[in-house]
Amino acid sequence: LYSLLSDVGQLQLSDTDAVMERVKTYIEQHYREELSIRVLAGEAGTSERHFIRLFKQKYGISAIEYLTEYRIRQARSLMLPHTNYELKDIAAYVGYKDIPYFRRKFKQITGVAPATFMRNAKLKIVAYHGSLIGALLTLNIIPCAAPADHPWTEYYRRKYEPGAVLPLAQDDDTRIQQLALLHPDIILGLEQSLSPDIQQQLQELAPTYLVSWLRMDWRTQLRFIGKCLNKAKETAAWLDKYERKAEAVRADLDHELAKDKFLIARISGQKITVLSDRSLGEVLYDD
Structure with a gap:
């Protein structure tokens, strides 16, 4: 019995990755509560100073920074077009009783004020090509329309509710007809995948921004999209993280x-x- 318990103790001490993962999961499950380093270190079964070092070493940010980022991420999900919550209710739900403090933290994490984010979230933005969806989701934008053949996985179906996304047909003519009925605010497409004629038709429907797949790496593409959507600050904040x-x-x-x-x-x-x-x-x- 002594040998067994000794082995378990050594395993718990050496398997810090599993312990930190458990604490991270605890944060995600209890983010609405008042969490402190003392509480989180207790969950990890270690001293506060040791916990601070281990968490920063594992994830590159402190546990309190992760808690803040997770809270703001949940707040953004409550500001999307299909929601209709007031700012004070959103702040309270994610664990902030002080509205000005919530505004400061939101702008610190996303680069913009909550009111600006909520206003931009109401725009109807089309991802004409499926490969652009990832950049939009990174900026917490769910496209109002995207190709029907995009492989929405179970993770994305749970997180983003793509059932509300209009599935675009495969051929361009039908897509143009669908978008004409949708009245989008902005269309994003891939420059090399669209003929000049289709580009002109899209421009007549809504401001259309074309991303170059050949001349841009993914960071440049993301910055370009962020600039087009007036989300340059959010893009810079996301890239920094x-x-x-x-x-x-x-x-x-x-x-x-x-x-x-x-x-x-x-x-x-x-x-x-x-x-x-x-x-x-x-x-x-x-x-």
Whole structure:
């Protein structure tokens, strides 16, 4: 019995990744409550000073910073077009009793004031090509229309309710007819995938911004889209968080992995799909 308990104790001490994951999950489940370092360190079963160091080492940000970011993320999901909540109710729901403090934290994380974010969220934005959906979701924008063949996974169906997204037909003529009835505010498309004639028809429906797939890497594309949608500050704030997270992951990886060869695949149901687009390469290999 002594040996068994000793082994368990050593495992708990050495398996800090699992402990930090448990604390992160605890934050996500209790983010509406008043959480302190003392509470979170108690959940981890370690001292406050040790917990602060371990969490920052694991995720690249402090536990309180993660709590703030998670609260603001939940607040943004309550500001989308299909919702109709008042700002004070949103702030209270995600754990902020002080409205001015909530406004400051929201702008600190997203780059814009809550009122500006809510106003921009009401715009009807079309993702004419499926590969642009990721950039919109990054900016917390759910497109009002997107290609019907986009592979919305179960994760996205739970998180973003894509059932409210108008599924666009495969051929351009039918898509133009669908969008004419939709009256969108903005259309995003891929420059190399649209003929000059289709580009002209889209411009007649709504301001149309074309992203270059050949001349831009994913960061440049995201900044371009953010500028077009008047979300340059939100884009810069998101990229800053991304860079910090990527740096933390790089530091945590075993450098011996660089000597191996990888094949990235998605397993869904009975299908195995090899993923080979450029963005994945830039993120998973370069970053």
